[in-house]
Amino acid sequence: MIFPLRQLNDDGQADSKAAPNFLPVYNVSCAVNQVKYNLRIDTVTDNVLSSRVKG
DSSP: OOOOOOOBOTTSSBOTTSOOSOOOEEEEEEEETTEEEEEEEETTTOOEEEEEEEO
């Protein structure tokens, strides 16, 4: 499991307004018959970031 690094403010406390250092994604590959699918899915929002179909 990977956890994002937290940015600290001037007081040494975690800054809740800091942007995340990375965006965790699922890289999904599957095939049905002769068609191959590749998807990148945001693990936080479940939005599909990109998709590719090869057939």
